[in-house]
Amino acid sequence: MPARDILVYPDERLKYESMEVESFDDELQEFIMDLEASRCAGPGAVGIAAPQVGRLQRIVIVDVSAMRKSVPNHGHLVLINPVIAEWEGHEIGREGCLSVPDFTGNVIRAQRIRLQAQDPHGELCEFEMQGFEARAVQHEIDHLDGLLFLDRVVSRRTDIFRRKVYKK
Amino acid sequence: MSQWYMLTLVGQDRPGIVSQLTQVLYEAGCNLGEASMIRLAGNFTTMLMVHSALPQRDLESLLKPLADRLDVRLHVDAIAGSLHDHPASDVRITVYGADRAGIVARVTSALAEAGFNILDLESTVGGNEQSPIYMMYIEGQAAQGLDELRDAVRPLADEDIDITIEAVDIMVG
Missing domain, CATH: 3.30.70.260 (ACT domain)
Known part of the structure; x- marks a missing residue:
């Protein structure tokens, strides 16, 4: 399970749209192991998408179960051909990316999503997600569509009173 | 060179x-x-x-x-220093209150004593001349944790200064 090199911006492959996975064969299983090794080799990454290692296919891994502060999660997820079927609410959160070193920025994401995907063997699955895990999935799916969080960063200045202070 | x-x-x-x-x-x-x-x-x-x-x-x-x-x-x-040297903030603090002398000094003194290092501070005065509102947004690193910070600024809340301290959780993907 060798970790593969992470592509970093401005590598143009990060801007391409990825293709659907059609074949759930042994080669895919091996790639998934490599992708996981690549995620774990990065500094504190909770997710990774196949295009980040140069494979333009709709494969992502997300695992927010090992956070310092625990958050609602579905454990270690390998998501093939993931699609967000529904989303609700929005919130600002800080993101970074293995493909964009030494930079973090605020991004608006849906608070809750209903996600449909296939598992590594092609079985359909569905998840209701919220918060940090939903954010990670949205960030990774963006990679599959050739988008980086840089495309969505909002100003830090907008952080002032951006929170739920209104509900006090 | x-x-x-x-x-x-x-x-x-x-x-x-x-x-x-x-x-x-x-x-x-x-x-x-x-x-x-x-x-x-x-x-x-x-x-x-x-x-x-x-x-x-x-x-x-x-x-x-x-x-x-x-x-x-x-x-x-x-200057000494170079690019590619961004320590990540782990805390954000928002402060607001009726504008008067000493808000910044009191808040930042309390934070410094609790081990907080400011990496980014923006502030402005809103409201109008009759009722100016001081607003401050700070990011930085809390060497001794959030609880220490919250304890440190608690006395200030009694002085009609609203202070919110939150962890910044960075999602890296």
């Missing part, structure tokens, strides 16, 4: 300050790094990292005619 300078500029705001400043630097072979530029009251203010092979005196001479023409104060210092 090239090295980094910190260029500071302050002057009455008008269109074209940034473009003229950066054009002169570009034509002199300088490379720009990180910058903070904002209008404070009627003044345009700039802190700009400039990488240049020119000695400080030459850089100053180069910029002097521009500063005179734009009627801005301009200052250059050689």
